[in-house]
Amino acid sequence: MNTNIKLVGVGGQGTILATTLLSAAILDAGFDVKMSEIHGMSQRGGSVSSEIRFGDKVYSPVIMKGNADVLVSFELMEAARNVDYIKKDGIILVNNHKINSMVTLNGKVPYPKGIEEDLKSRVKTYVINATELAIKLGNVKVMNVIMLGALVKAMKLEHLDFIKAIRENVKEKFIDLNITAFNVGLELIE
Amino acid sequence: MKKILTGNQAIARGAYEAGVHFASAYPGTPSTEILENISQYKEMTAEWAPNEKVALEAVIGASIAGGRSLAAMKHVGVNVAADPLFTFAYTGVTGASVLITADEPGMHSSQNEQDNRNYAKFAKIPMMEPANSQEAKDMLVDAFNISKDFDSIVLFRVTTRVCHSKGTVELGERVEVPFIKYEKNFDKFVAVPSIGRKLRHKVEERLNKLKEYTETSKWNYEVTNGSKVGVIASGISYEYAWEALGETVDYLKLGFTYPLPEKLITDFCAKYDKVYIIEENDPIIEEFAKTNSKNVIGKDLFPYTGEMTPDVIKRCVLSQNVEGVESNPEMFVGRPPTFCSGCPHRGFFYELGKKRKKIVVAGDIGCYSLAVGEPYGMMDWLICMGASFSSGHGAQRIFDMNPDEDRRLVSIMGDSTFFHTGINSLLNTVYNGGNTINVILDNRITGMTGQQDNPGSGFKIQGEVTTIGNIEGVCRAIGIKHIRRVNPNDLQQTKDAINWALELEETSVIITDWPCVLKKKYNDDDYDMYKDLWQTKDIVLEDKCTGCKACLRSGCPSLIFDADKKKVTIDSNTCVGCDVCLQICPFDAIVKEEK
Numbered sequence: 001m002n003t004n005i006k007l008v009g010v011g012g013q014g015t016i017l018a019t020t021l022l023s024a025a026i027l028d029a030g031f032d033v034k035m036s037e038i039h040g041m042s043q044r045g046g047s048v049s050s051e052i053r054f055g056d057k058v059y060s061p062v063i064m065k066g067n068a069d070v071l072v073s074f075e076l077m078e079a080a081r082n083v084d085y086i087k088k089d090g091i092i093l094v095n096n097h098k099i100n101s102m103v104t105l106n107g108k109v110p111y112p113k114g115i116e117e118d119l120k121s122r123v124k125t126y127v128i129n130a131t132e133l134a135i136k137l138g139n140v141k142v143m144n145v146i147m148l149g150a151l152v153k154a155m156k157l158e159h160l161d162f163i164k165a166i167r168e169n170v171k172e173k174f175i176d177l178n179i180t181a182f183n184v185g186l187e188l189i190e
Numbered sequence: 191m192k193k194i195l196t197g198n199q200a201i202a203r204g205a206y207e208a209g210v211h212f213a214s215a216y217p218g219t220p221s222t223e224i225l226e227n228i229s230q231y232k233e234m235t236a237e238w239a240p241n242e243k244v245a246l247e248a249v250i251g252a253s254i255a256g257g258r259s260l261a262a263m264k265h266v267g268v269n270v271a272a273d274p275l276f277t278f279a280y281t282g283v284t285g286a287s288v289l290i291t292a293d294e295p296g297m298h299s300s301q302n303e304q305d306n307r308n309y310a311k312f313a314k315i316p317m318m319e320p321a322n323s324q325e326a327k328d329m330l331v332d333a334f335n336i337s338k339d340f341d342s343i344v345l346f347r348v349t350t351r352v353c354h355s356k357g358t359v360e361l362g363e364r365v366e367v368p369f370i371k372y373e374k375n376f377d378k379f380v381a382v383p384s385i386g387r388k389l390r391h392k393v394e395e396r397l398n399k400l401k402e403y404t405e406t407s408k409w410n411y412e413v414t415n416g417s418k419v420g421v422i423a424s425g426i427s428y429e430y431a432w433e434a435l436g437e438t439v440d441y442l443k444l445g446f447t448y449p450l451p452e453k454l455i456t457d458f459c460a461k462y463d464k465v466y467i468i469e470e471n472d473p474i475i476e477e478f479a480k481t482n483s484k485n486v487i488g489k490d491l492f493p494y495t496g497e498m499t500p501d502v503i504k505r506c507v508l509s510q511n512v513e514g515v516e517s518n519p520e521m522f523v524g525r526p527p528t529f530c531s532g533c534p535h536r537g538f539f540y541e542l543g544k545k546r547k548k549i550v551v552a553g554d555i556g557c558y559s560l561a562v563g564e565p566y567g568m569m570d571w572l573i574c575m576g577a578s579f580s581s582g583h584g585a586q587r588i589f590d591m592n593p594d595e596d597r598r599l600v601s602i603m604g605d606s607t608f609f610h611t612g613i614n615s616l617l618n619t620v621y622n623g624g625n626t627i628n629v630i631l632d633n634r635i636t637g638m639t640g641q642q643d644n645p646g647s648g649f650k651i652q653g654e655v656t657t658i659g660n661i662e663g664v665c666r667a668i669g670i671k672h673i674r675r676v677n678p679n680d681l682q683q684t685k686d687a688i689n690w691a692l693e694l695e696e697t698s699v700i701i702t703d704w705p706c707v708l709k710k711k712y713n714d715d716d717y718d719m720y721k722d723l724w725q726t727k728d729i730v731l732e733d734k735c736t737g738c739k740a741c742l743r744s745g746c747p748s749l750i751f752d753a754d755k756k757k758v759t760i761d762s763n764t765c766v767g768c769d770v771c772l773q774i775c776p777f778d779a780i781v782k783e784e785k
Contacts, residue, residue, distance in 0.1 A: 010525065027194050027358060034322075035194075036355040038298050045747050046527035060433035061322075061355030061426075064501040066514025080521035084514050100750055101525035102564050106742040107751040112521045123515045140763065 002055035004063045005151070008082045009074030010099045011048050014144035017169070018072075019050040021148060024165040025157075026054045036061040045102075047078055072151050074130075074144060075099050076115050083122060091124045093150050095143060097131035126154060128188055134181065139174075142181035149185020158186065195359045197352040200323040201262075201290065202227030203359065204330030209367035210234050211257035211285070214245040216610065217639040218264030219299035220353035221292035225262055226642070229651045233364060238643060238651050241575070241610040242267035246289065247274050253287040253343075254379055256370035258334060262290040265306045266574065270611070272309070277381050278343055279313040280389040282396075284370050286337035288330065290346045292353050295470040296497040299638075301555070301574065303495065305471035310345045310448035314393050316400050317345040317448035318409065319425040323357035329409060329445060331362070340396055340403070345448070349470065351426045351497070401449045409445025410454055416440075420462035422455065422475055427468045427498045434503035439466075450478050459483035466491070466507060470498045526563050531748040532724065532766035533557070534633050534704035537678040539566045540744050540770065541685045542600065545692070550589075552582035554603035554612075557637040557706075561602075565745045576611025578603045582626045583619040590625075598692055599626040605661060606636040606644040613664060620669045620697045627691040628699045631678070632661055633706040634716075641708050648713050655713055665699045678702035681773045707766055727765040727783045728772050730758055734779035741771040741780065 005022070007015045019035050026033045037050035051063045065084050071092045073079035079094040086092060096116065104111040119125045128150050134143040145166070152158055166178045195203065201224050205213060214237045215225035229236035239245035242263040252259035263271060268291050275289065291309065294300040310317035318333050320326040326348065333344040377385055404410065415437040423431045424444040431441065442458045444451070459465045459479060467476040467488040476488030491506045492498060504510040529536050539561045542551070546568070553559055553569035554577060562569040573581055582601030589595040603612050608630050619626055636642040643649045645659040665673050672694050674687040684702070691698040705712075705720060717723070737756035741749055748765040751758050760771070760780070772780040 011527070023194055023356060027192070032358065033194065034355055034357045036351060038350070038354065045525075045530065047525045058357075059429040060500050061351055061357065061429070062499060064499055064512060066512040068514075077522045077525070080518065081525075082517075084517040086515045088513070088515060090515070100747070101523060102528045102745065102747065103523050103525075105747060105750060106565060106745070107739060107753060109523050110753060112523065115521050118518050118521050122518070 002053050002058055003155070004068045005052045005070045005072065005155075006049060006063050006068040006082065006085050007051070007072045007074070008047065008049040008078045010078065011045050013048070013074040014141060015048055015050045015074060018144040018148045019052050020169055021145070021162060021165045022151075023052055023054075024169055025160040025162045026052070028164065029160050032056060032058045034058045034061040047081065049082065070151065070155060072147055074147060077101075077112060079119055080112070080115050083119060086123055091126065091154060092119060093126045093128060093147060093154060094119065095130040095147055096127050097143070126150065126189060130185070133184055137177065137181055137184065139177060142177055145178045145181040146185040146188075149182040150188045151185075153186045153189035191361050192358050193361060194356050195323050195327075196223065196354055196356050197320070197323050197326045197348055198223035198354070199227050200327040200359050201330055201348070202231070203361060204327040205234065205260050206231045207327070207362045207364050208331045208334040209258055209365050210260050210334070211369070212249065212252040213237070213260040213262070214239045214248045215262040216240070216242045216245055216267060217636050217642040218267050218292070219639055220294060220350040221262050221264045221267070221290065222639045222642065223353070224290060224292075225651065228260075236651050240645055242271040243274060246271040246278070249287060249289075250274055250278050253283045253285045255284070256372050257285040258287070258367055259285060260288045260290065263292070264300065265291055265293040265304050266300065266302065268306055268309055269304075270575070275309070275343070276313050279315045280386060280393055281379050281381060282341035282392070283337055283343060284372075286334040287343045288333045288337060288346050289343055290348065293347060293349045293471075295349055298350055301572070303471060305474070306345075307347055307447065307474050308472065310347075313345070314397055315342050315345050315448070316340060316446070317347055319347045319445060319447050320352060321425050321428045321443075321445070322352065323355070324359045325445065326352060327359055332409070340400060342396055347425070347447075349426055397449060401452070404446050404449050404451040405453050407446040407451070410451045411443055412458060413441040413443060418463045420458055420465040421468055422458065422465060422479065423468040424475065425470070427470055430498055430500050430503055431468045434500040435507065444475065447475070450475060452478060452482075455479050456482040459486060468492065468498055468503060471495070527560055528563065528745060528747055529557070529560055530707050531746055531764040532707035532768040534678045534702060534706070534768075535561065535631055536744055536746060536768070537681055537684055537770045538629070538631060538702050539568050540774070541681055541688055542568060543743075544685075545688060548598060548692070549600045550585060550597050552578040552585065552599060552601040554578035554601075554607050555638075556604040556607050556631075557633075558602055558604055558631050559638075565743055575607055576603065576615050579612055579615035579626070579628050580618055582628070583615075583622070583624040586624060586626045600629060601626055602629045602631065604637065605630060605632040605634060605646045608661060609645045609659060613668070616665065616670070616697075616699070617668045624697050625695050626697060627688075628697065630661055630699065630701045632701050632703050633709070635706045635709045637706045637708070641706065641710065643711075647709075647711075648716065649711050653711065658715075661701055665701075670697055670699050672696060672698040673701065674699075675701045675703050678704050679768045679770055681770065724766045727762055727767045728760055728769060728780050729762070729783045730760055731779050731781060732757055734777050736777055736779070738776065740776055741774050744770050744774055746771055
């Protein structure tokens with residue numbers, strides 16, 4: 001059986017680095033792995049998603065609705081948008097950070113209220129204050145790696161070598177910060 | 191060594207291993223990263239061309255001169271390059287040559303869903319279709335062998351999911367291929383009619399040889415699971431079929447797909463109770479299979495449009511719907527892509543929006559096509575690269591002939607689109623005495639595809655400094671008399687230019703001159719030109735903000751309306767201080783942050 005992880009967020013939040021680190025560690029552990037992302041228009045503040053599937057043998061690089069074991073959402077409303085990708089017994093990890101879209105910014109439609117509660121009523125949900133924690137670490141961008149740490153713990157993947165993946169895929173001056181962020185993420189899940 | 195690569199990275203690696211000398215491309219999703227990755231290998235020369243036709247022509251020249259060459263483009267780019275392609279298909283190659291077409295079933299970032307497999311049949315050239323990253327690399331190496339052996343350019347067809355998916359790839363080594371000694375060969379390469387007629391026969395001879403070859407190609411093979419049901423698929427559809435149907439069916443996997451292995455397909459069909467042909471978009475394999483076999487099921491069951499993902503296959507073949515967690519539509523609203531904070535297109539569209547009732551806007555392909563959405567709604571049509579100036583001219587002709595219409599055409603394109611095919615379009619307008627307003631949004635980069643350099647950006651693909659194409663100079667040289675250059679972040683200047691152009695009765699050009707907020711590389715001249723480039727952010731004086739929301743009409747994502755306080759705040763993480771909102775605010779409530 002394959003494990004299917006879908007990461008969603010808003011353009012610029014770093015979903016691609018998170019999937020890159022995840023796939024590097026998984027590949028290193030000897031699994032077959034495929035990942036998929038959509039480029040192009042989605043870079044301009046639109047919704048983005050990337051997907052990773054691993055196991056003994058993976059065919060399709062894409063995860064269909066109802067097939068994700070885990071949904072990792074870097075933004076609150078994006079979790080609500082993508083919740084139908086999760087299997088009925090799957091889990092969701094959501095950063096409780098809100099990013100307005102063009103329609104909520106100009107005040108035409110309010111940013112929906114009660115998303116956390118709604119998610120919890122549908123599926124096992126871990127709410128994580130990753131943006132807040134990243135700001136405390138001094139760089140809001142490492143939110144993605146904090147979320148990765150939480151994901152690794154929730155999926156029981158700690159035995160994989162993520163420190164190596166970070167060292168090999170992150171610019172040198174950001175390596176220590178990312179390792180710290182990863183460890184912060186690990187501590188967030190019981 | 192094993193690495194995890196996207197299809198595009200794998201294609202670049204394949205080019206490296208195949209000993210390619212020269213590659214040229216124009217950016218276009220999902221093909222862009224092919225050339226970007228090729229440019230990382232110092233053994234190959236990589237060049238951005240101004241358009242796909244030029245890219246392919248450069249590749250043709252490189253082949254004739256004896257080098258191995260490769261052109262890459264998105265599906266609609268092949269339309270632009272079709273002219274040289276169809277004749278190069280006649281002449282054949284000297285150095286082996288491959289054309290990569292990156293198609294977009296599902297149209298994630300494209301204006302149409304054309305199936306470029308049709309080009310192989312149309313141009314009578316061999317075609318290959320990898321299904322994953324490993325095949326993308328291995329097949330590309332073999333594509334160069336086929337090009338050499340059959341004296342033909344090879345069409346290498348990939349799709350978004352092959353280009354942008356990552357999978358494991360076993361790497362090989364580069365094999366250096368010596369240049370083929372150049373000898374003038376009039377009877378092969380000078381496609382005048384007398385020679386064209388001879389070449390025409392050679393094309394048919396070549397096709398006959400390829401028809402034999404395809405039957406035994408290692409890229410076309412059967413996978414037997416002991417089923418009474420067969421599936422024929424190529425490209426990513428093969429992976430989707432396995433995902434959906436697994437070992438419950440037998441497979442005929444096709445990788446060398448033009449000419450189709452007719453005997454292989456007919457023999458395969460004869461062995462099964464029924465055979466599903468699973469292919470995205472056009473029923474190309476199916477149309478052949480149905481001529482010889484009665485047990486074939488294709489588009490009678492599967493959709494013509496979109497991607498043939500595993501859920502589609504499960505639904506069509508097994509009548510299975512996978513149900514996951516139910517979503518609650520009240521918990522999310524739309525999040526369309528929009529202009530970045532500090533995007534230089536914002537000021538221009540804000541001012542143009544005030545003229546909405548008087549004007550018709552002909553759009554084009556690029557970031558500025560996002561002006562189609564909220565809050566601008568500024569686009570009457572969008573056809574293809576470079577079409578705004580020419581289609582705008584045609585529309586203006588009709589409005590001018592029609593006594594009931596009093597509209598002015600404003601045609602809009604970016605710098606990269608202007609260099610791509612916009613120059614010809616503008617030439618047509620000025621030559622024919624047109625009176626449209628032609629706007630070139632010069633942000634000094636190819637933005638939408640991810641900041642690729644172009645003839646106006648000042649840099650080549652590998653970062654070397656180069657000549658900056660002078661857009662204003664080009665406009666003057668082709669005869670435009672009325673040209674204004676404005677800083678689009680200066681709203682008064684922009685407004686004046688639009689008003690000025692609306693009063694003119696001859697072809698006019700407005701060039702908005704400010705770099706893309708994401709542009710990374712600048713040379714010294716740039717810094718002289720753009721002195722205040724992103725120096726200080728803007729802030730809202732809370733006591734002065736009345737909550738009138740006038741600034742929100744700029745559509746800047748850094749402006750956040752706080753519904754409880756009825757005030758606007760500026761997100762300091764994303765604001766770059768373009769000052770557009772500052773100029774819009776009627777109450778002087780937005781000011782420059784103190785440094």
